[in-house]
Amino acid sequence: MRNDEKPAIRDLPLFRGIMDETFDTLMAATYSQEFPPQLDLFRQGDRADFLHILVEGSVQLHTEWRGREAIMAVIRPVSSFIVAACIPDAPYLMSARTQERSRIIMLPTVDLRTALGRDPALAGAVMSHLAMSFRGMVRQAKNLKLRTGRERLIAWLLSQARREGNLHTFTLPFEKRHLASYLGMTPESLSRVFNALKSEGITLDGSRVIIADHARLAEVAGLDAMMDDLGPDNGRAEPWSPHPGSW
Amino acid sequence: MRNDEKPAIRDLPLFRGIMDETFDTLMAATYSQEFPPQLDLFRQGDRADFLHILVEGSVQLHTEWRGREAIMAVIRPVSSFIVAACIPDAPYLMSARTQERSRIIMLPTVDLRTALGRDPALAGAVMSHLAMSFRGMVRQAKNLKLRTGRERLIAWLLSQARREGNLHTFTLPFEKRHLASYLGMTPESLSRVFNALKSEGITLDGSRVIIADHARLAEVAGLDAMMDDLGPDNGRAEPWSPHPGSW
DNA sequence: CATCCGATTTGATATGGATCAATCTTTTCG
């Protein structure tokens, strides 16, 4: 592993509070690898042998069934992924492929498990990570059950703008067909919905998204802290009324 | 809390391996309550003050947005729920209501957190629980993205039959409109799909489901260990080929 | 056991979104 990567990894939620000794032991057990774009890292059903940490590039977690496929998540650096498969030593539920050239640190689950037994703080960190992962997936399922494709797109665009820190404009971080897949629709439908959104003040210039009036749209679209990932403080503080209309 | 309930609770994945002292301390902090049917236990957005353990009855976790609502999970005894909201001290992402008369043990998150700091085994257990919860929600999201309503229903029926231990017949554990909501469709659609499934050898007698040829259907329907909850050993042992066609 | 009310089913219709096909754009690479 390269030394300039260490600080960022050390600062991951997964490792932040743990003992230096634990961290060093873990890092000593890792392999670091550079992967070309579009490379399959593992497939759903494979035994989860490694905890992965994405240091550079980006990775798609996707799933396939009977010839259909859908992107479940896109990972960006620096973050760990598929922790949940490593803990119970179960097979991966999703496949992974690099989206672009990526550098990935791989930690054998054996070593993770050993460290877990030794450093309670690590267990705590893993716990938090899993809790947040779970909540993220709940959000995704809620989106799929309660919103139409159009609504999911608007919500995603607004959330993404917030994450990027620019409420007015940002560049799509992946191809439109992948966004479509992530949102659970076809590329054709996505294209049409984008067209329809012009009237709402959302315009496209290639892969650049321009949002005319973020605040108004967030209101109209029903952006919701319980359903959308609204940034770092998301769902912690509660500046909204928890029971609208209850008082 | 009633004493005859203790053994079942002690045996929860969440508490199984922990120290007796931890368990006793935790139990001493709990409130036990009996709730009538259809009672709201909490609503999404509420601060997560309690870890819940369902001892008797059944509970629906559901979610609402703009007048639409969907059931995300149905909990049956004995099991803990909404652990994931307690860990990071975040608001509930789902609302809960009793489906029938239910007895619920409530453990203040404060006490849970104290115990977590004292007993590493508890942290381990929570970790496992969260990992499995996450995987369950991934399965649900995969279902929604990759399958049609018809396919989701078939998969659910077959899985349910396995869980109940009778591959041939079982009784629906809740009303059809709730099943529809859980599967992400309207009651009308569910009814029509059931009708269409007669030709596949699935018949309905009131709330009794009869499956003519489970094995054949499981094959035809593409029941999949990576997507369906196939029972206790689900996704652990690997009696299937991880890469169909790879050798 | 008759009544009532909610759950379910059935029917008719509307619509979101998929599919298939063709064209246009952008990127890649010799």
Place this chain on the structure above:
DNA sequence: CGAAAAGATTGATCCATATCAAATCGGATG
């Protein structure tokens, strides 16, 4: 730079599923 490939858009059509309305069914209750 220019051809080829891949991605995106547009158009036409089809299908799954929602919606709205009405008719049954079935269980709870007095």
